[in-house]
Amino acid sequence: MALSLGWHIIIACFGVALPAMIFVMHLRGIRRDDPVALGLAQRWAKVSAVLFAIGAVSGTVLSFEMGVLWPGLMGPFGDVLGLPFAFEGLAFFLEAIFLGIYLYGWGRMPAKQHVMMVLPMALTGIVGAYCVIAVNSWMNDPTGFRIVGGEVTDVQPWSVLFNAHAFVQFAHMWLGAYMIAGFTVAGVYAVGMLRGRRDAHHRLGFMVPFVFASVAALTQPFAGHVLGLGLDERQPAKLAAFELAETQESPSPLRLGGVLVDGEVKGNIDIPGLGSLIAMNSLTDPVPSLDQIPADEQPPVNTTHLAFQTMVGIGTLLAAGVAGFWVLRRRGIDLLEKRWFLRSVALAGPLSVIALEAGWVATEVGRQPWIVQGVLRTTDAVGDYSSGLWWLLGASSVVYTAMTIGAVVVLRSMARRWRAGETDLPSPYAPERDADDREEVPAR
Structure with missing residues (x-):
């Protein structure tokens, strides 16, 4: 399940964020009569279609895994989780419909109608992602049901979907998706500029996703801070692991690095008082400590702590980097002329992926031993498969490896043909068009 989710979440980020970037680029193209912007919008849409196709496969695998691997969760709590998953499935199908209309609408629809087809794509991507995140939020703070005599009763599905x-x-998560998609797409054009391709196509292809990524990176720390408020009440063991607080201190320090070895923290750097300020919004309130939590209710501390600090560290680095870029640009210094900056942007995409994966490791591992906080333990939810599980893991690894290789091969082939001058790659099953009918149809 970790393999499947860790792979799928990256593809899902592009499904959430890329439509908005396509919309901005396409709108610029028709408003300014900019063929470069229109060309970029069309290319990004084709890339989005490839990613959507492989995301559909990995999402289908996940839907089976939820039922097969977690009978102790989906059995008693199926009525609780059914509505969010049903809406997520509906959003997926609607997104596929409008993606198809948009892809095949080039040269066949009036420009103003065509560009509007991107908005339902963006909206359904957001709705689908929200439904999945709502389920995960519910797992961290369950609500909308009662347990009577060991049975789940009085289910309120809307309370689950709109939990606190x-x-x-x-x-x-939404901001994280924009960071991944924005930095990754900008990194592609940064690499192109490093190789000497500094035309309008590459500069515009860099700037639009980089703006999206910049806004997300600068906003993300505030969203993360708000999300962490009240964690001392909802999940004190997770917060104690995040902060590596083995004993209670008032005020609590901000602990950088370090690992817990035989109940003692080693290799850390402490900043006095800052832990209370960041984690508790207080100058004096102590962070919950591990010595207050029963041993059988503590998560894997070192994994949770290091994953959390990896996410925060990379996020801080990316936010500082984009802030510096825009400050210097305002002062007339264009870092796009600096090769070291372009290399940094090329690395920002993989770094944002690592940050997102680390954040999910911190969230999920930090909730252990619970799959539903305080209600259902992970060991009681998972099925008993003995050695057969390893065969399933092996088969899944082969599937995801093949999909990764296939996606890379297809996307590289598309990029190579675009560089060779093939501006309008054919789409499968599309009707033939005359040569003079390949441009965007003007609005009537």
Whole structure:
């Protein structure tokens, strides 16, 4: 499940964020009569279609895994989680419909109608992602049901879908999606500029996603801070692991690095008082400590702590980098002329992926031993598969490896043909068009 989710979440980020970038680029193209912008919008849409196709495969695998691997969760709590998953499935199909209309609408629809087809793509991507995040938020702070005599009763599906922390957790994930998609796409054009391709195509292809990524990177720390408020009450063990607080201190320090070895923290750097300020919004309130939590309710501390600090560290680095870029640009210094900056942007995409994966490791590992906080333990939710599970893991690894290789091969082939001058790659099953009918149809 970790393999499947860790792979799928990266593809899902492009499904959430890329439509908005396509919309901005396409709108610029028709408003300014800019063929470069229109060409970029069309290319990004084709890339989005490839990613959507492989995301559909990995998402289907996940839907089976939820039922097969977690009978102790989906059995008793199926009625609780059914509505969010149903809406997510509906959003997926609607996104596929409008993606198809947009892809095949080039040269066949009036420009103003055509560009509007991107908006339902963006909206359904957001709705689908929200539904999944709402389920995860519910797992961290369960609500909308009662347990009577060991049975789940009085289910309130809407309470699950709109639980208290779903919107904030979604905002945190939504911004992360824009960071991944924005920095990755900008990094592609940064590499092109490093290789001497500094035309309008590459500069515009860099700037639009970089603006999206910049806004997300600068906003993300605030969203993360708001999400963390109240964690001392909802999940004190997770917060104690985040802060590596083995004993209670008032005020609590901000602990950088370090690992817990035989109950003692080693290799850390402490900044006095800052832990209370960041984690508790207080100058004196102590962070919950591990010695207050029963041993059988503590998560894997070192994994949780290091994953959390990896996410925060990379996020801080990216936010500082984009802030510096825009400050210097305002002062007339264009870092796009600096090769070291372009190399840094090329690395920003992979770094944002690492940050997102680390954030999910911190969230999920930090909740252990619970799959539903305080209600259902992970060991009681997972099925008993003995050695057969390893065969399933092996088969899944082969599938995801093949999809990764296939995606890379297809995308590289598309990029190579675009560089060779093939501006209008054919789409499968599309009707033939005359040569003079390949441009965007003007608005009537």
